[in-house]
Amino acid sequence: MPAITIEDKCVGCGRCVAICPGDVRSLSTGDPAAITKYPNECWYCGCCRRVCPSGAITYLFT
Ligand code: SF4
Numbered sequence: 001m002p003a004i005t006i007e008d009k010c011v012g013c014g015r016c017v018a019i020c021p022g023d024v025r026s027l028s029t030g031d032p033a034a035i036t037k038y039p040n041e042c043w044y045c046g047c048c049r050r051v052c053p054s055g056a057i058t059y060l061f062t
């Protein structure tokens, strides 16, 4: 259940990328601007979700 970005809510601020302790998140030129580039390395710490100003991060439950 890695962090995922809700496409239409991400404003591309980069806060989630900066705070991720595992460098799991990445900014891209696509839509959404921030993605979980290495989902298998996300350990659901919640940092990215807490700092996101637009509520654009949720968790994918599989
Ligand atoms: S939940 Fe934690 S490890 Fe996973 S992407 Fe967010 S900040 Fe990184």
Ligand code: SF4
Residues within 6 Å of the ligand: 005, 009, 010, 011, 012, 013, 014, 015, 016, 017, 033, 034, 048, 051, 052, 053, 054, 055, 056, 057
């Ligand atoms: S913190 Fe939220 S709004 Fe900012 S880049 Fe990350 S997902 Fe997008």
